[in-house]
Amino acid sequence: MRGIVLNATLAAVKFAGGVFGNTYALIADGAESLIDILSSLLVWAGFRVAARPPDANHPFGHGKAEPLAALAVAVFIFAIAGWIAWSAIREILTPHQGPHWATLPLLAGVVAVKLWFSRRMTRASEEAGSTGLQVEALHHYSDAITSAAAFVGIGIAVWGGPGYETADDWAALLACAVILFNGVLMFNRALADVMDTAVSPEFESEVRTVALGVPGVAALDKCRVRKSGLSHLVDIQVRVDGELSVRAGHDIAHAVKDALLASAPHAISDVSVHIEPIK
Structure with missing residues (x-):
């Protein structure tokens, strides 16, 4: 539940920074954090169901619920990447003012928090042997990469001045490739569990x-x-x-x-x- 509270807070911060700082990259990043809340709920629900003992209808237990929830999160990742890519291309083709410099320290803090939380989730997934938590850790890492790309793009737009207004949009587009790559990793890990892939x-x-x-x-x-x-x-x-x-x-x-x-x-x-x- 801490992840849900964290993502809700970050989403509010990003949306406010994007609106007042005139940067669509930060608004899109905030939208991703909202989707993160849904993915955290899915992983949490899958974890709870998977921990249930076997019953008459599920004699082998409910373990598949966890990788199925992880698969759903991976699908959301693909949808997020597609939406951000489409929005970034639209912003690149539409003339607009450059972002405000005040969004830079805000993004630096967001990246630091997301990397810290990703490391925590990674340790938790290793201790529990949970595919869902592994996917959630990768999700937070992808979010950190998106915010870092926005930081670089906004920095170029701020220091470059006129003619560099779309730098943050190009950075968001580049981050989509990384998000898609991590999404594929998440999907493959979860699919391996669902398909009963051989253990190590x-x-x-x-x-x-x-x-x-x-x-x-x-x-x-x-x-x-x-x-x-x-x-x-x-x-x-x-x-x-x-x-x-x-x-x-x-x-x-x-x-x-x-x-x-x-x-x-x-x-x-x-x-x-x-x-x-x-x-």
């Missing part, structure tokens, strides 16, 4: 190592791991002595599951173990 080889190797360390496990056939919201689901096939009783095989399967859950209590939420005899 290092994570899978850790899962295999833990499973092989369980007494009675002779070998592993397959090991499939997929991310679901803030944690992972593991589907593993282990080989045991074919002469063991059904109960003994069942006990080994439970031991494998317990070992994996204990090895990563926050990273793994459920394990399915299939027992096969050694041939």
Whole structure:
């Protein structure tokens, strides 16, 4: 919720600075901050839903809600970039007065706040393993880049004088390319979770190592791991002595599951173990 309050404050500051400082780049930046509020609400809602325990209608949990919310944020990013680009081109083609110098210190403060908040969100996403928070961190970083581009453009327009009135609009147009690039990164990360993309080889190797360390496990056939919201689901096939009783095989399967859950209590939420005899 802090992100929502921060974006609301920044949006008001940017709009006021844009109107009184005669710079459309800052007004467009303020509009982006308003969209940031909506994206923060989406990520927060996705996070809350993803944290719900499994129920009768969702036996595997609600983990997909988080990357779906992140996908929605990425789509908003594309829309924002398109709107800013269209508006910047319109301003470039329309004669207008240059911006006021007082908008420069305001933008410098905005950039500093956004970079600080982006770093905080990045650390939080790493601690929670949250795709939604990763996307939100990138979103704040994109906003900082947009404001920095506006700062450079307005600076050129102010110090350049007549003939440089559109410098801030060109800067806003250039920032759109960076925003689109970050939007693609966000979209791909969220889509990877929705499509059950394979986890890193290092994570899978850790899962295999833990499973092989369980007494009675002779070998592993397959090991499939997929991310679901803030944690992972593991589907593993282990080989045991074919002469063991059904109960003994069942006990080994439970031991494998317990070992994996204990090895990563926050990273793994459920394990399915299939027992096969050694041939």
